[in-house]
Amino acid sequence: MQHRDEPRSVAAVPSTTGGSPTRRLWTTPRSRTALVGGLALGLTSAALTGMPAQAINSNPPTGPGNIEIFPMRDMVAIEGYTEQAGMQATITATRGGQVIGKTTGTVGADGFLEANHPGGVCWGVGTGAPQVTPDLQQGDEIKVDFSNGQWDGSKVVDIEATGVVLDEAAHTLTINGRYGPGVDMPNPTDLVGDPGKIGIEIVNPEMRNGSAIGERAIGWPGHVVDPLDPGPEPGYQVVGSVTGTDAAGGTFAVKYTFQNSADLELANAGSITALGWLANHEDPNQEAQYGLTLNEFYEFGGPGMGGCPAGPTQVRTNGPGTYSALGAGAGSITVNWDDAKVLPGTPAVEGYTVRAVARNQEDEVGKRLPNTAAAKETTTLTGLVAGDIYSIEIAAKSAAGEGTPSVISQVRAAAHVVPTATATTLRRPNADGKYAPLVTGANGDFGVHLDPAAGVLGAEVHYTLDGSTPTLQSRTFTPGDPSLQIRQDTTLRWIVVDSGNVVGPQGEKFYDIVESTNPAPVISKVAATPVSGAVDVTWNKLPADGENPVNGYRVQAYTGASADVATGVRVGDPVMVAQPTDATLTEVTRRMGYLTNGTSYKFSVAARYGTVFSNESALSEAVAPEAAAAANAGPDASSLRGRTVTLNGTASTKAVSYQWTQVRPAPVAPATYRDPIITINGPTTASPTFRFPTKTSAASDDGTYEFRLVTTHQNADGTTFTRGDNVIIKEQKDGFAASRTRWRAGDNLVGTGTQEGARLSFHSGSHTGPVVATAVVANGAWTVPGTNAQPTGGKFYVWSDYGYVGELSVTP
Structure with missing residues (x-):
């Protein structure tokens, strides 16, 4: 008895696509196919484009894109992200919340990108990426961020082969391994009912060339015998056993028995991979396991190509x-x-x-x-x-x-000089301790300067004028900078950091600015606007003539938590507003922009009498700007024919009314099978419905329908405007398929379908020919008892309740 105990390279990417698919049923179908010199693609472009665009931003991925992880090679591949083709994708690996690896690359036209594999990108590419090739381990999380703001995620499934035992006399090869908590293991006594989400594979293309094995890839749980058509026995036997529980983890053993020593050696020369995945594709026609981990036995980790960063054990x-x-x-x-x-x-x-x-x-x-x-x-x-x-x-x-x-x-190397600074201005206060506005004008610079203490090396002064506490992220004042301009009552606060990164104590000085004793405006209204990040502030217009004319106003934003102007925290610089020239106006409205949606703000207004401003008004009530008024018809989606589809405009913002119309195919009367007019139920509601048309013939519509949502919005003054958005609903192909196509007395047609409860009719000769047989899809499967009456041309034309399905060729 021998044990495989020496590392060796693996020549091919493992696959379970071998075998005779017309005579066997896969319990864990996969779509991967081996490609020489590169990673296999798991989904075709056609399969991807029919899936809904919203199937992203999830962990595990839900398709159409997939994330595949090769922990032994420290490699990650994303595939099927055709909607993100050409975008930048940042792949981040984390362990316990800490980033262990990161890279950035461009998604190919085929929706494909690899990290740490020839033809792809190294780990460590991109701003802030650690210069290390991470040692990917069980439980590590992978997140893929696309430049359009979408993301997908997965994690390393904890399953691995730990050893191989050969019994040359018995022609057996046993793969031993372990799995961790949370892995969905199969039930060895009921592989059909509980196949789990794992696979243990041996791959060697030579096994199908002249050996009794006859397949390039063999695995467990692999082929399950179809009791209706068992077919010839394979050239090997495989059984598996599992100890432990899915919740706690345990061990497994997979034993292969071959017919001769030559076949045993072919299997032993193959590559061994333990696969685990997080979710199955909901569509049986899409053979893919989402969040797939491929743990290759005796594969090597570290940099996958020249020029990539070293692995963690070599990183300083x-x-x-x-x-x-x-x-x-x-x-x-x-x-x-x-x-x-x-x-x-x-x-x-x-x-x-x-x-x-x-x-x-x-x-x-x-x-x-x-x-x-x-x-x-x-x-x-x-x-x-x-x-x-x-x-x-x-x-x-x-x-x-x-x-x-x-x-x-x-x-x-001397006594430390505490880093401090002094606030200075050429202007002197009056007898009441008040200053005229501290600004630079024709008569000189009367602003405020912050002068570091003598002897402070590399002094860096950080300050605030808004009432907040200064930090190292606050604005910086450097000797020689223009002076600080202060036009209203202000508390100037600052800190100084020296070249040794030592931060001194906070300093502060209050500047009380001379104000007019004339009245300040009164804010009557603040309201979010249809524009993103903006608030309209309204106040009473003060006289522009008379004894104390007002020639302008000053509006200041404060944080929503501010209690009053004396202790509140200002946001941004004040905004100057000219006095309106329209004598009929009684109010002034200023739109305050560059605010953060969802964050509350308060506002004050001061009036300018000549060159002096009044006191600030009392703070307004708090108000938060909102996202811009917009129509949102929802993400593109797909639907089975004959099903009720709900359009979704609820993500529209600030809409007061809705109107849905069909734009493709163009609704031209009278309707034909090529341009059916769809009845939209509730077209003036946010979420109307329609029935996806059934196919009337093989030459029916192309299965693509487009709808337009027009929303109406209202400005603060009562005027209205509209916004629009379109959505495409595509046909989701009926998952009709035949797993056995022999048609004769005693042999049944057997297949699957995604339209549960659908009534199938099998026509002979043409789409409108006589119905030879019928079936009903139950639990995703259908059966038609065979007869010796063969259809014309050996072909059935299959229809369902929801329209024409397609052709089905049979053999006697």
Whole structure:
């Protein structure tokens, strides 16, 4: 008895497409076919285009596209995404929520893209992608993001072959393996009723050439004998056993018995693959397993082609992402950092090297430090030249070597200067402590400057004017920048970060701006608009003439949570509005744009009297902008003939009425079989229905119907406008198929159909010839008792309740 215990390469992609399909039924049909030098395509273009476009954004995928994962080769292939052809697809692998691999490529015209396989793309392509070929393992999740915003997902199924045992005397080959929790294993005593979602395969094209096996691919659960037509016995036997449960996992053993030693050797020379998938295609005519994992026995992982990043065990960890350094007195610098992030599967960080490099790039002082149990590390470098400036490098060390260091460009080896700044302006406040507007004008620059404290290296000042707390993502003020222009009461807040990444304390100063004592406007209305990201703000128009004329207004947005103008947080810069010249107007409306849909905002308005603004008005009520008014006729879809179809315009936004019409085929009266007029039930509702026409002959319509939805929308002033959108509903082909076509007394026609309960009629001679037999689709299958009366030309013309199905050739 021998055990296969040496790795070797696999020459072909496994498949279960071998055998005699007219005499055997597959319990786990697959559509893959082996292609020399490349991965097989699982679905044809014709099969894909008939599927609904909404079958995406799911995990597992639901078609028509599919995601296939080869964990032993660290390879991912997407296929069937013809609707995304030409788009960028980003494939991301995660483990426990952490990204372990990522790449980006262009989807081919055939809807196909591979990661880590010749002809495809390497892992590590694209912005932010880690430079590593991930070691894909059971449970890892795969997500594919397309550039149009759609996505699909899958995960690695936990099943693998662990060993092969040969018994040359008995001519047997046994594949042993394991499976993890959640894998849908077959019931060995009822493979028809419970075939599971796995397959254990042996593939060798030589097995079909002159051997008793007669097939290039053999598997378990493989062929199930058709009791109505058992046919000849195959040239081998296969039985399987399973221990454990789907919930807890367990082991399996698949034993092949061959007729002779030569056939045993052919099988032993083949490639062995354990397959598992997440879902079956709902259409029996589409032979595909969605979310498919192909775990190849003794295949090798790592980079799939030249130039790709190394596998995780050879990847060095880069320096930490969070770090800082500050002077610790004459000749000393203290360095602080958080532990470096390690990609799953890469060697653990054993320690760090911290260096202070002189400006001549020759002299350096450093330390080699162990990685402590703490998440934050610190050390002080001494013996430096007092007062000199050094760059600091922090590098992580692992068994793979020292990674790229994190670098701080300049730190002075001296006492640390706390990074702060001072707000200054040339304008002086009046006796009440109020300032005239702090702006730059013809008389000079009276804006506000933020000046870093003396001695702060590389000072970077971040500030806010809207009342919020400044962060390192806030606006930056650099010496030499134009001054800050302040025209209304404002609290200026700032922080300073130095070149050592040390952030100083927050500073702030309130500027009280002189305001007119004349009245402020009163906001009467705020409302979302038909335009995306916009709100209309309405207030009373103040007099443009008289003793205190108003020549303009200032509108300011605030966060929806703001309580008042004194403590609220402003959003964006104020918007200036000219005084309308129409004397008949009593109100002014300003559309405030560039807002975020679904986020609440409040608003204030101030009036300008001459050159001075009034106080701000009280804040308005909160209002959230909405998506733009639009018609949405729903995604393209498919339907079986004769079924009721519901059109769906409920995703339209801000519609006050709906109108549906048929646009293709053009509804020309009188209707014919080529251009039937469809009756739309409830055409002025959001979700009307219609009955998909049945086929009246082989030359009937092409099965494509297009409808247009026109929606009506209303502006705030009561005027209306319309928007439109079209949707296509295609015929979903009847899943009629015959699995046995022998027609004679004692032999029955047997097949399947997707139209449950459909009555089938079998005509002889022509579409309108005499009906020779009938059948009813029950539980997805139909049977017609055979007779010796042969149809004309050996052919039946098959009709169902829902129209013409097609031709069926039979043999006596």
